[in-house]
Amino acid sequence: MTIPNLPSFVDIHKDVLNSLNNGTPIVALESTIITHGMPFPDNAEMASSVEALIYDYGVVPATIAVIDGRIKIGLTPDELIQLAKVKNALKISRADMAFAISQGKTAGTTVAATMIIARMVGIRIFATGGIGGVHKGAETTFDISADLTELGKTDVLVVAAGAKAILDVPKTLEVLETQGVPVVGYKTNSLPAFWTKESDLDIPLRMDTTSEISDFLKVRDELHLNSGILVANPIPEKDEIPSKIINDYIQTAQTEMENDNISGKDVTPFLLKRIFELSKGASLTSNIALVKNNALLAAKIAKDFYK
Numbered sequence: 001m002t003i004p005n006l007p008s009f010v011d012i013h014k015d016v017l018n019s020l021n022n023g024t025p026i027v028a029l030e031s032t033i034i035t036h037g038m039p040f041p042d043n044a045e046m047a048s049s050v051e052a053l054i055y056d057y058g059v060v061p062a063t064i065a066v067i068d069g070r071i072k073i074g075l076t077p078d079e080l081i082q083l084a085k086v087k088n089a090l091k092i093s094r095a096d097m098a099f100a101i102s103q104g105k106t107a108g109t110t111v112a113a114t115m116i117i118a119r120m121v122g123i124r125i126f127a128t129g130g131i132g133g134v135h136k137g138a139e140t141t142f143d144i145s146a147d148l149t150e151l152g153k154t155d156v157l158v159v160a161a162g163a164k165a166i167l168d169v170p171k172t173l174e175v176l177e178t179q180g181v182p183v184v185g186y187k188t189n190s191l192p193a194f195w196t197k198e199s200d201l202d203i204p205l206r207m208d209t210t211s212e213i214s215d216f217l218k219v220r221d222e223l224h225l226n227s228g229i230l231v232a233n234p235i236p237e238k239d240e241i242p243s244k245i246i247n248d249y250i251q252t253a254q255t256e257m258e259n260d261n262i263s264g265k266d267v268t269p270f271l272l273k274r275i276f277e278l279s280k281g282a283s284l285t286s287n288i289a290l291v292k293n294n295a296l297l298a299a300k301i302a303k304d305f306y307k
């Protein structure tokens with residue numbers, strides 16, 4: 001079977017294509033985390049071990065990216081290394097996806113762009129580390145990630161480790177609610193805060209099993225709600241960074257960002273890089289652990305959903 005109306009510039013990995021044809025579970029993975037979220041070679045190691053973990057669970061991973069103007073749904077090991085090494089990759093969202101393709105560029109896809117591409121071929125479940133959200137000071141900068149509006153209109157379920165404290169988390173939750181996006185805590189009463197498993201914000205909805213989450217997705221489909229779901233999965237306790245410590249680093253990075261006039265697309269990569277440096281790599285170790293944890297949960301949900 002071929003996918004109807006597939007643009008000529010899309011390449012689907014053979015395992016992903018088989019899985020789409022057979023109706024077996026697939027988990028999409030984003031690539032801005034590879035091109036802008038982590039340094040080389042940790043990014044390459046993270047990406048290939050996350051794929052291996054999903055394969056080992058009996059689910060097909062589909063890392064999504066744009067390489068030389070072609071949309072890739074599932075990468076070969078060579079493509080993955082190529083992407084991880086690229087120095088000047090773009091970071092694309094809904095607004096600039098067509099630009100990367102028409103100009104033959106290489107780009108990491110954000111959560112928003114990955115959702116659009118996943119949905120285009122019918123992939124419904126997607127794992128990442130953290131989503132973009134409402135940035136601190138958004139009342140003056142208007143910096144609100146396009147991830148939030150994409151979740152409001154594209155019906156892909158995204159597993160993330162909650163929202164990180166580099167964001168204005170209460171405002172992020174408000175925008176998600178406005179956009180009609182359910183925020184489901186997996187086995188948690190509080191919204192996980194990325195590097196820490198808890199925050200002082202209540203989780204809007206709680207579910208304790210992957211079959212509940214899969215049933216929820218099915219009911220939303222029957223209702224034709226056509227928007228995404230955010231599943232917030234707490235980082236395992238052993239991989240946490242205590243909130244007092246991480247919040248100090250965040251504060252420092254935030255002040256530097258304001259002094260250096262960093263804005264727009266550069267904000268998230270700048271903050272992640274500075275927190276990595278300030279924590280002497282500890283933030284990266286936690287980040288990798290939580291991505292793996294999210295990948296496994298997404299694979300379990302996918303298995304239940306396609307049962």
Ligand code: PSU
Nearest residue numbers: 032033037110111129130132145265268
């Ligand atoms: N959060 C992370 N690591 C990341 C990102 C977010 O912990 O790499 C990336 C994701 O790809 C997300 C994007 O979609 O940053 C959001 O960027 P912005 O805030 O510019 O919308």
Ligand code: MN
Nearest residue numbers: 143144145264
């Ligand atoms: Mn932004």
